[in-house]
Amino acid sequence: MSDYRINTKCVQSGYRPGNGEPRQVPIIQSTTFKYDTGEEMGKLFDLEAPGYFYTRLQNPTNDYVAAKIADMEGGTAGMLTSSGQAANFFALFNICESGSHIVSSSAIYGGTFNLISVTMAKMGITVTFVSPDCSEEELDAAFQENTRAVFGETIANPALTVLDIEKFAKAAHKHGVPLIVDNTFPTPVHCRPIEWGADIVTHSTTKYMDGHGAGVGGAIVDSGKFDWMAHADKFPGLTTPDESYHGITYAEKFGLGGAFITKCTAQLMRDFGSIQSPQNAFLLNMGLESLHVRMPRHVENAQAVAEYLQAHPKVSSVTYSGLPGDKYYEIAQKYMPDGGCGVVCFELKGGREAAGKFMNSLRLAAIETHVADARTCCLNPATTTHRQLSEEQLEAAGVPAGLVRMSCGLEDKDDLIDDIRQALEQI
Numbered sequence: 193m194s195d196y197r198i199n200t201k202c203v204q205s206g207y208r209p210g211n212g213e214p215r216q217v218p219i220i221q222s223t224t225f226k227y228d229t230g231e232e233m234g235k236l237f238d239l240e241a242p243g244y245f246y247t248r249l250q251n252p253t254n255d256y257v258a259a260k261i262a263d264m265e266g267g268t269a270g271m272l273t274s275s276g277q278a279a280n281f282f283a284l285f286n287i288c289e290s291g292s293h294i295v296s297s298s299a300i301y302g303g304t305f306n307l308i309s310v311t312m313a314k315m316g317i318t319v320t321f322v323s324p325d326c327s328e329e330e331l332d333a334a335f336q337e338n339t340r341a342v343f344g345e346t347i348a349n350p351a352l353t354v355l356d357i358e359k360f361a362k363a364a365h366k367h368g369v370p371l372i373v374d375n376t377f378p379t380p381v382h383c384r385p386i387e388w389g390a391d392i393v394t395h396s397t398t399k400y401m402d403g404h405g406a407g408v409g410g411a412i413v414d415s416g417k418f419d420w421m422a423h424a425d426k427f428p429g430l431t432t433p434d435e436s437y438h439g440i441t442y443a444e445k446f447g448l449g450g451a452f453i454t455k456c457t458a459q460l461m462r463d464f465g466s467i468q469s470p471q472n473a474f475l476l477n478m479g480l481e482s483l484h485v486r487m488p489r490h491v492e493n494a495q496a497v498a499e500y501l502q503a504h505p506k507v508s509s510v511t512y513s514g515l516p517g518d519k520y521y522e523i524a525q526k527y528m529p530d531g532g533c534g535v536v537c538f539e540l541k542g543g544r545e546a547a548g549k550f551m552n553s554l555r556l557a558a559i560e561t562h563v564a565d566a567r568t569c570c571l572n573p574a575t576t577t578h579r580q581l582s583e584e585q586l587e588a589a590g591v592p593a594g595l596v597r598m599s600c601g602l603e604d605k606d607d608l609i610d611d612i613r614q615a616l617e618q619i
């Protein structure tokens with residue numbers, strides 16, 4: 193499918209039925225698969241033949257949907273995981289081990305920040321966080337002898353900073369390591385990081401890809417461009433024999449296009465089992481079929497809401513990279529000329545109290561710990577996700593008490609603005 197445009201890929205990539213086969217992606221609701229001879233099954237266990245044997249590692253429904261996402265991102269191979277958290281952990285841990293080091297943008301999702309800085313630290317993996325706005329020299333200085341990956345988010349959740357993908361890719365490649373980009377917020381409809389130099393792309397499919405708040409999930413896509421063999425000493429897991437599979441070497445046997453995802457499936461999925469259920473993969477595919485229709489509407493609504501808020505006297509600031517004058521407007525125009533995502537952050541002049549009154553007065557927009565689905569929702573970090581922080585700590589973390597994160601859904605934008613207007617009047 194790789195010659196088609198993104199809109200066509202959203203609808204048709206991945207599953208291509210043969211004559212007389214089901215038109216819709218079949219849900220292979222089976223934990224296991226049957227073979228006629230032990231020899232045939234043995235070949236699967238040696239990675240000598242492709243095929244399925246147990247859904248903890250791989251399932252055909254998942255693979256159809258992963259192939260679609262890989263095609264949408266312009267990659268060579270993909271896999272689904274049980275969540276976005278699992279996707280980011282697997283993408284990093286597939287090339288890191290105890291003693292490795294990661295360079296990461298500091299503007300990333302809170303769950304990923306915790307994963308890298310606390311949980312992976314317990315595994316002996318260290319990290320240096322850099323501002324996404326750092327200079328090339330500052331970025332360069334963050335690397336160490338044992339650095340194995342660079343990580344960032346195209347549009348960070350919830351900071352809404354935009355990653356200069358080319359700057360981060362250049363630094364990563366100069367130091368012989370891949371750039372991993374979490375592309376959850378713009379989705380490949382609005383940005384394809386591989387086209388700008390990223391090597392691995394991850395997703396929380398829980399967000400826009402599913403798009404309806406129906407299923408938690410994640411995905412990993414490999415560009416097939418990073419030459420593991422050229423940096424063989426850094427990535428022994430890919431470039432030396434795996435004794436648990438009779439001594440195959442992933443980078444040799446599966447080439448640039450297949451090594452990363454095959455190793456990630458054969459080792460990490462085997463040992464951690466963070467597989468997406470085939471039922472959720474089916475729901476995800478339904479979401480993907482309309483992603484290219486939904487994303488422009490999310491952006492249209494968010495743009496209108498951001499412009500309305502910017503002009504409102506009770507609002508002190510609005511963060512949305514589609515607003516001319518936003519710190520990330522120019523860079524967003526470069527990487528996402530058709531718009532980014534539907535999430536807008538704004539600060540109310542009355543602080544925590546005003547934010548609470550405003551949110552409780554909304555009729556359409558619900559208060560939720562979620563973003564990026566069809567229904568508009570909002571959150572005040574100071575009273576929820578960041579409620580353990582003091583006023584001073586909140587300011588320092590860039591989440592002032594009056595900050596509201598609003599995820600604009602697919603409703604009529606005039607109804608959303610009417611709702612916001614009446615809620616602001618209550619303050």
Ligand SMILES: *Cc1c(COP(=O)(O)O)cnc(C)c1O
Pocket residue numbers: 275276277278301303304345348349374376377395396397398399408409410
């Ligand atoms: C939500 C989110 C995650 C985590 O995904 P889950 O599916 O909730 O595990 C990772 N990265 C970003 C950018 C997210 O928004």
